[in-house]
Amino acid sequence: xxxxxxxxxxxxxxxxxxxxxxxxxxxxxxxxxxxxxxxxxxxxxxxxxxxxxxxxxxxxxxxxxxxxxxxxxxxxxxxxxxxxxxxxxxxxxxxxxxxxxxxxxxxxxxxxxxxxxxxxxxxxxxxxxxxxxxxxxxxxxxxxxxxxxxxxxxxxxxxxxxxxxxxxxxxxxxxxxxxxxxxxxxxxxxxxxxxxxxxxxxxxxxxxxxxxxxxxxxxxxxxxxxxxxxxxxxxxxxxxxxxxxxxxxxxxxxxxxxxxxxxxxxxxxxxxxxxxxxxxxxxxxxxxxxxxxxxxxxxxx
Numbered sequence: 202x203x204x205x206x207x208x209x210x211x212x213x214x215x216x217x218x219x220x221x222x223x224x225x226x227x228x229x230x231x232x233x234x235x236x237x238x239x240x241x242x243x244x245x246x247x248x249x250x251x252x253x254x255x256x257x258x259x260x261x262x263x264x265x266x267x268x269x270x271x272x273x274x275x276x277x278x279x280x281x282x283x284x285x286x287x288x289x290x291x292x293x294x295x296x297x298x299x300x301x302x303x304x305x306x307x308x309x310x311x312x313x314x315x316x317x318x319x320x321x322x323x324x325x326x327x328x329x330x331x332x333x334x335x336x337x338x339x340x341x342x343x344x345x346x347x348x349x350x351x352x353x354x355x356x357x358x359x360x361x362x363x364x365x366x367x368x369x370x371x372x373x374x375x376x377x378x379x380x381x382x383x384x385x386x387x388x389x390x391x392x393x394x395x396x397x398x399x400x401x402x403x404x405x406x407x408x409x410x411x412x413x414x415x416x417x418x419x420x421x422x423x424x425x426x427x428x429x430x431x432x433x434x435x436x437x438x439x440x441x442x443x444x445x446x447x448x449x450x451x452x453x454x455x456x457x458x459x460x461x462x463x464x465x466x467x468x469x470x471x472x473x474x475x476x477x478x479x480x481x482x483x484x485x486x487x488x489x490x491x492x493x494x495x496x497x498x499x500x501x502x
Contacts, residue, residue: 207248209281212274214241215253219271222261297486302331302338302347306430307473310452311498312351319493326486334401342476348487350476351494353447362479366498368470373462374434374454375443386463396442400430434459447471473498 217227218238228235246253253267263271303312308330316328333341333350339357341347357363373387381387381395425442427433431453433444438457446454451461475494477483483491 207245209278211241211245211248212278214238215245215267216271216274216278218242218254218261219263219267222263224261297325297484298327298329299349299484299487299490300329300331300347301490302333302341302350302352304335304338304352305332306447306450306453307352308332310449311473315494315497318497319490323489326490328490339476342478345478345481348477348483349491349494352473352476354472354474355476357476360479360481362477364475364477364495366473366475366495368472369447369449371445371464371469371471372448373443373464374437374446374450374459375462376438376440377458377460378440379437379443379460381443381462382460384462386465388466389464390466392443392464396425398425398427398433398436398442398444400427400433400444400446449473 214227214231214233217230218224221227221230224235224238224242227233228238231238233241242253249270251266252264253270255262255264301312312328312330316330320326320328331341331347333347335353335355338350338352339355339361342350343358343360351366354363354365373381373392375382379395381391384391425436427436430444430446430450433446434450434454434457436442437444437454437459445464448461454461475491475498477487477491
């Protein structure tokens with residue numbers, strides 16, 4: 202079946218005349234002349250092959266055929282408006298689903314506020330967080346399992362774009378009763394005397410890289426490796442051991458009563474980056490959310 206030879210404008214004129222029973226009133230509503238409205242209706246009648254209205258100098262009556270066709274015309278216009286709205290949403294990055302991969306701390310501390318701020322103005326965009334370990338961030342984007350990823354600085358190939366957003370110093374988190382809690386800051390040499398717990402192999406490697414320039418007798422080695430930062434913080438809160446973590450985990454650490462102490466000589470930074478595909482097109486919604494993250498997180502101190 203070939204497509205119909207009538208236009209949305211003709212349908213719009215017909216539906217409005219059917220409602221208002223007046224070519225003049227329809228012309229005023231549509232910002233047209235009465236003759237232009239009459240012409241649109243006539244063209245629609247020619248395309249359909251039947252009359253839509255009985256016209257007289259005093260009144261306009263819809264025909265029985267017109268009444269049967271009216272519901273279909275209204276349905277077509279409704280779906281056209283929906284399509285127009287959807288196109289506008291896509292054009293303005295205002296609709297769609299965005300899958301973003303992030304490790305536990307970033308997913309629980311940083312992303313929720315960013316999502317809330319974004320979806321307040323774009324309620325049709327749905328952000329789905331995918332919890333992944335740091336080691337899987339780049340793979341999640343490269344494989345297409347996620348549209349974006351947000352997390353610590355990781356090596357990536359030519360198929361991934363890495364955008365550094367902000368830096369956060371590695372700090373010591375310990376119980377108020379810990380011997381180092383009374384100090385305003387600590388050094389790597391001072392940490393050597395106290396047991397430390399690291400959260401995951403990523404943290405273990407990070408700790409090792411932080412003091413590669415120190416003599417071997419001053420290097421810090423975690424006494425235990427746990428899978429989750431929450432476990433490391435629980436051990437620290439019980440004063441079993443202290444833990445090292447980026448400053449941005451404070452939202453999780455402070456409710457446990459942990460105190461934060463800067464580590465100097467040297468102070469080491471953790472860089473948080475946004476990862477996006479370099480060779481695969483991302484959706485307008487994902488592009489919009491990526492721009493939002495860059496805008497708000499690049500200002501983070």
